[in-house]
Amino acid sequence: MSSMAPFRLAPYFRTRPWGFRDLRPWYDYQTTGEPIGEVWLTGEMCIAETGPCAGHSLKAITAEHTQELLGKAAAAGEFPLLVKMLFPKEKLSVQVHPNDELAQKHGFPRGKTECWYALDAEKDASVALGIVPGTTPGQIRAAIEDETLEKYLEWLPVHQGDMIYVDAGTVHAIGPGAVLLETQQTSDLTYRMYDYGRGRELHIEASMEAARMTTRAGKVEPVDAGDHSVLIREDYFEMERWPLAAGVAPAELGKAAASVQMLFCASGEITLSGAGFDTFEVKRNQLVVIPAGTASKIASTGTSVIIRIAPCAV
Numbered sequence: 001m002s003s004m005a006p007f008r009l010a011p012y013f014r015t016r017p018w019g020f021r022d023l024r025p026w027y028d029y030q031t032t033g034e035p036i037g038e039v040w041l042t043g044e045m046c047i048a049e050t051g052p053c054a055g056h057s058l059k060a061i062t063a064e065h066t067q068e069l070l071g072k073a074a075a076a077g078e079f080p081l082l083v084k085m086l087f088p089k090e091k092l093s094v095q096v097h098p099n100d101e102l103a104q105k106h107g108f109p110r111g112k113t114e115c116w117y118a119l120d121a122e123k124d125a126s127v128a129l130g131i132v133p134g135t136t137p138g139q140i141r142a143a144i145e146d147e148t149l150e151k152y153l154e155w156l157p158v159h160q161g162d163m164i165y166v167d168a169g170t171v172h173a174i175g176p177g178a179v180l181l182e183t184q185q186t187s188d189l190t191y192r193m194y195d196y197g198r199g200r201e202l203h204i205e206a207s208m209e210a211a212r213m214t215t216r217a218g219k220v221e222p223v224d225a226g227d228h229s230v231l232i233r234e235d236y237f238e239m240e241r242w243p244l245a246a247g248v249a250p251a252e253l254g255k256a257a258a259s260v261q262m263l264f265c266a267s268g269e270i271t272l273s274g275a276g277f278d279t280f281e282v283k284r285n286q287l288v289v290i291p292a293g294t295a296s297k298i299a300s301t302g303t304s305v306i307i308r309i310a311p312c313a314v
């Protein structure tokens with residue numbers, strides 16, 4: 001039995017040149033300073049807002065309670081998944097992340113596989129995902145030099161509700177017009193391959209080493225599981241979508257798991273209650289961390305949509 005209680009985390013707003021100065025209606029956040037592009041929901045700097053660990057950072061909580069918080073996911077020694085919301089107003093640079101093997105060859109604990117769930121998308125929203133089949137590494141290098149890499153990228157339209165899997169080694173870029181919930185392995189390893197001639201620093205050798213011409217990246221169809229749907233179940237993470245009616249949610253959503261899990265409130269509002277902690281609310285665009293081995297009772301105030309996120313070693 002875990003002695004830890006579930007806790008809600010405060011989001012952490014990160015400045016990015018491609019973001020927005022006004023995040024309404026997603027968050028009541030406006031700034032006259034640098035635009036905000038990413039809202040980190042499980043960053044190590046995020047602060048717990050409820051429970052006995054309130055006021056402490058996720059990094060400190062994870063360090064203090066590694067085993068009881070993470071359970072089966074404790075081996076890595078840090079919080080296993082980084083969950084963010086992305087607000088791109090302009091297109092992001094073209095990037096690639098190494099896989100575990102390559103990251104470890106360079107002395108880092110792990111690479112970065114990620115996925116994007118489209119919370120919203122405008123009509124022309126798109127992402128670049130992978131390289132046009134038949135393209136050679138030589139052509140990629142030449143196109144980076146000539147600032148014409150766009151022609152070798154596979155562009156994919158994005159619609160609300162799409163789940164897009166981006167395995168390590170996939171050359172990718174996010175265009176404007178979508179709001180994405182990103183789940184990724186906890187890793188900083190990002191190599192900028194191309195920036196459309198905007199002049200930011202490129203990591204050409206590292207990105208050419210990490211890039212694979214063929215990957216498994218692409219849209220993932222949801223699998224109906226009765227009262228919820230499985231959005232993705234892949235190496236490193238699984239995500240489920242639970243539409244809830246007003247009242248008590250199905251017990252399965254609140255059941256204890258062997259590893260830490262997270263609930264993100266995509267719409268509506270829920271309350272969490274259970275043995276050993278005070279009932280608290282989770283509102284739209286907030287995230288709650290549920291320690292391993294901890295059960296909770298979930299009730300929806302009206303209709304709501306909960307995205308359950310958990311680490312997964314397939």
Ligand SMILES: [Zn+2]
Pocket residue numbers: 095097114172
């Ligand atoms: Zn990425």
